[in-house]
Amino acid sequence: EVQLLESGGGLVRPGESLRVSCAASGFTFRYYWMTWVRQAPGKGLEWVASINLDGSEKYFADSVKGRFTISRDNAKNLVDLQMNSLRVEDTAVYFCARVDSSGQEDSFDIWGQGAKVTVSS
Amino acid sequence: EVLLTQSPVTLSLSPGDRATLSCRASRSDRFYVAWYQQKKPGQAPRLLIYDTSIRAAGIPGRFSGSQSGSDFTLTISGLEPEDFAVYYCQQSGAFGGGTQVEIK
Numbered sequence: 111e112v113q114l115l116e117s118g119g120g121l122v123r124p125g126e127s128l129r130v131s132c133a134a135s136g137f138t139f140r141y142y143w144m145t146w147v148r149q150a151p152g153k154g155l156e157w158v159a160s161i162n163l164d165g166s167e168k169y170f171a172d173s174v175k176g177r178f179t180i181s182r183d184n185a186k187n188l189v190d191l192q193m194n195s196l197r198v199e200d201t202a203v204y205f206c207a208r209v210d211s212s213g214q215e216d217s218f219d220i221w222g223q224g225a226k227v228t229v230s231s
Numbered sequence: 232e233v234l235l236t237q238s239p240v241t242l243s244l245s246p247g248d249r250a251t252l253s254c255r256a257s258r259s260d261r262f263y264v265a266w267y268q269q270k271k272p273g274q275a276p277r278l279l280i281y282d283t284s285i286r287a288a289g290i291p292g293r294f295s296g297s298q299s300g301s302d303f304t305l306t307i308s309g310l311e312p313e314d315f316a317v318y319y320c321q322q323s324g325a326f327g328g329g330t331q332v333e334i335k
Contacts, residue, residue: 145324149273155319155326169324203273210281215322217265217281224273 112136112220114206119225127194130225132206133187137220140164140184143209145218146191148202156202159191160209174200196229203227233258235320235327243335250307252330254320259301261322266296266305269329270316279318280305307332 118130132144145160159180160169168180174193182189189206204225207218234257244250254264263283267276278287280296283303293308307314315334320327 147326152272154317154329155267155269155276155321157324157326160324205275210278213263213282213285215261215263215265215282216324217278217287217321218267218276219278219281219287221275221277223275226273 112208114208114220114222116204116206116222116225119204119227121228121230122196123231124196124198124229126196126229127192128196128227129193130191130204130206130227132189132191132222134189134208135187137208139187143211143216144180144182144189145207145209146180146189147205147207147218147221148200149205149224150199150202153202158204161189193227196227198229198231201227201229233261233323233325235264235322235325237318237320237327237330239330240328242330242332244310244332245335246310246312248310248335250305250310250314250332252305252307252318252320252332254303254305254327256301256303256322262298263322264296264298264303265321266294267319267321268314268316269319270313272317276319 146158177195179192208220210219266280269276284296
């Protein structure tokens with residue numbers, strides 16, 4: 111079964127750091143770009159970051175640029191989101207998703223169940 | 232940067248009705264969107280449509296997508312009880328604000 115499973119969410123104070131991880135299974139992980147999308151309480155979906163096949167290209171939303179990093183380990187089928195200098199407005203459920211690049215434009219075809227991150231003093 | 236505007240924000244319909252959801256893109260040079268369904272906040276979204284009109288694997292035929300210029304449409308022909316949810320369009324990574332389809 112194709113699956114993504116996030117871990118590592120939790121409660122942190124403003125300014126602190128947190129890493130969320132996503133374990134992939136059921137497909138050839140190294141063949142796919144991966145992405146992170148978040149959803150703040152009561153809000154819509156917001157793309158956060160994406161990483162290419164070998165980790166050499168990384169893209170970030172302006173709202174997290176310079177504070178978040180994305181990385182992957184193709185040997186372990188893992189993609190991580192390292193979040194530094196966290197702000198209250200980073201409070202959200204963080205989803206990892208697989209990028210399907212087979213079409214004319216990329217879409218996110220497989221999603222994890224989400225990891226809840228709360229930033230509060 | 233692309234901006235996607237979805238309308239209406241809320242659509243109140245009855246089971247069996249036809250739902251028409253709109254998504255307007257700020258850039259006219261991009262020709263494809265994807266549509267996602269999210270049943271509850273915080274629950275994983277599901278890909279419905281990609282490349283504007285192609286149904287993702289396992290998506291029922293009552294879901295269809297179309298385009299006219301920079302206006303994109305998701306149509307659900309004959310709402311089933313499980314279709315009441317929030318729908319998001321996406322282009323170049325960016326998401327629209329969502330349309331909630333609720334039971335009238």
